[in-house]
Amino acid sequence: MTDDVVLRYTRTYPLEVRDGFERLLALELPVLFDRRYGAIPPITEVRDQDGPWRTPGQTRTIVLADGGTLREELTAVESPTRFTYRISGITGPMKQLISSLEGAWTFEPAGTGVRIGWTWRVHPAGRLGRVAMPVFGRMWRGNARQAFDNIESLLVP
Template sequence: MFKLTQGWIGVLLVSLAGSVSAMESDEIQCLSASRSGLVDLPFPVDAEPLVSVTERLVIPLPVDEAYDRFKLFPLTQFMTGTEDLAGVARTHPLVGQDYLNTGERRAVCLKNGFGAVEELVDATPPGRFAYRVWAYNVPEAQGIEYADGEFLFKPVEQGTEITWNYSFSLKTDRFPGSFGAFGRWLFSKTFLESTWRGYMQLALHNFESSL
């Protein structure tokens, strides 16, 4: 009788261990949230005004090839990080698998252990690739409501011009957004035009160096 009971206990423990492992693997650790919870996370409502910055890069490739190479370039190799801002360590698909089609969503985990959620809002080859980022848990980003990134691909004489527009919507109940126009100006001067621009420039350099 004891051996039979011991056998059933063993099966039960193995089953429970499997369930715990499944729960652990379902959690996106950098966001301390489950995949299902992040899938159901509401998409941010559009808010104005935005604070924006733009960077450009010209590469010697036709626009179709430039777009195709860009969309397949791993985010971990694109956003490698700077001394001031952590790079991307890994991504986890939430909706879709390849992050190539409008509506697909993924969790982005940074090298500092924090993360955010990103959704593709437009993928129109070979002209536009745009996305929205939100649900930051990075302590320094708690004043950000969401960010919009947009890549535009235009044929030029030298090949393709890539324009990267990046805009932030700031929370109005937290600094610096709570200071209105002055807060947005301060955010632009102390972060967007310096720290974040350098992050973007390095990312574009990483892509250019891969060609």
């Protein structure tokens, strides 16, 4: 039995699939994740990124408002349907809850628009992480809702 927790959020937008994919992949993380939700801090900075974020194997460091950092590696880019990444090397308060995770953004036709999905497969950090996952999951969904609101205001004409 695995302790992994899968979190997913989706929303449909009046955008072409390819346009949604390209624009979201290029969006700056501090713009997308600009507000705290519960214990999940906003992203304040991205460091150590070489060039546009679109080549599998690229890495960068995500800096959170609470001083924590996350190492992100882009693992796949399948234009225009999905891109995936892995988060590891977690420091700061989130380290107590999450040892690592795999994330994915998906893009599929929905009527005349695109359904964008965001998924995290979280590997909890020990007993505390496993116990806290139901609460963390609720906060993650609130954080996702805020990010998807930002997608709407930034990408939808």
